[in-house]
Amino acid sequence: MEKKYRKKKTLGSYPYVSVVFSIFLSLFVIGLFGLLFLYTSKLTAIIKENIEVQIYLNKNVSNNQRIQIQKTLSAKEYIGLKNEELQISFVSKEEAATTFIEDTGEDFTNFLGENPLRDAYTIKIHPDHQSEEKLALVKEEIESMSGVFEVVYVESLxxxxxxxVTKIGFVLIGFAVILLIIVVILINNTIKLALFSQRFLIRSMQLVGAKPGFIKRPFLVRSSIHGALAGIVASMGLFLLLNFANSKIEDLASLQDNKMLFILSLTLLLLGAIIGFGSTYRAINKYLKLSLDQLY
Known part of the structure; x- marks a missing residue:
């Protein structure tokens, strides 16, 4: 007579492959959104770093006055920094004329008889002083300096x-909240279905006097490990996708911040473990409270 053997169930075991895959897909989508947020933030920062203000000097300004203007500007907190270097540069009227002639191919000095351009400083503004109100104050302060003719920047820009930037920020935050809610619900339902096969084993443990903490522990440990594993796999998937994108899109790598990418990967790992733990905790509590009739 042929004997049939039934695989013995272990407390805390469940079809984890589908759970890990589900959490991986959810975290991968969150990771993609995180990458979009990081690249958008980096691009915004680069745009802000290049907000320039032109300071045109009087035509009769002396060399000493010009040097004094530069020293005064260098001491101001609204001057931007890049690699610990003040973002201030000087362009003489001769250099400006040469550049204009090279760009247009026309020598205006032939019919004007003189160079109408002015010596000028170009400064980049620190992000903390880039609001419309603060830029207006910066303009007013610089124009009050001796030897300064005019301060110009593109106000509409x-x-x-x-x-x-404000609109994009609100849109991204809104999508992030909605996405996180959907992901939590999806993972929660997946784990709840996976634990469905363990409901009678849980009841058996209750009947022999096992305490809730003893029953929960193996489930919570395994679900946390599986969530962290899904986070690692999602991070690896994002890394491969980034390498492919960098090889296809020119200058995309210049927007990449390795420190922030590491933080994103660590966040996915922790998020996977936390959501796995939380969803399992809720599901186990539910099955512990069900009556025998409800289990069927």
Whole structure:
């Protein structure tokens, strides 16, 4: 007579492959959104770093006055820094004329008889001083300096940048909240279905006097490990996708911040473990409270 053997169930075991795969897909989508947020933030920062203000000097300004203007500007907190270097540069009227002639192919000095351009400083503004109100104060302060003729910046561009950055920020935060809610619900339902096969084993443990903590522990440990594993796999998938994108899209690597990518990977790992733990905790509590009739 042929004997049939039934595989013995172990407390805390369940079809984990489907759970890990489900959590991996969810975390991968979150990771993609995280990458979009990081690259958007980096691109926004680069745009802000290049907001320039032109400071045109009087035509009769002396060399000593010009040097004094530069020293005064260098001491101001609204001057941007890049690699610990002040973002301030000087362009003489001769250099400006040469550049204009090279760009247009026309020598205006032939019919004007003189160079109408002015010596000028170009400064980049620190992000903390890029609001419309603060830029207006910066302009007013610089124009009050002796030897300064005019301060010019593209006000419409500054206004447009700040409006668009604010809108993009709200949109990204909204999508992030919605996405996180969907992911938590999806993972929660997946784990609940996976633990469905363990409901009678849980009841058997209750009947022999096992305490809730003893029953929960193996499930919670395994689900945390599986969530962390899904986070690692999702991070690896994002890394491969980034390498492929960098090989296909020119200059995309220049927007890459390795430190922030590491933080994103660590976040996915922790998020996977936390969501796995939380979803399992809720599901186990539910099965512990069900009556025998409800289990069927």
């Amino acid at each position: 500054v206004k447009s940048i700040h409006q668009n």
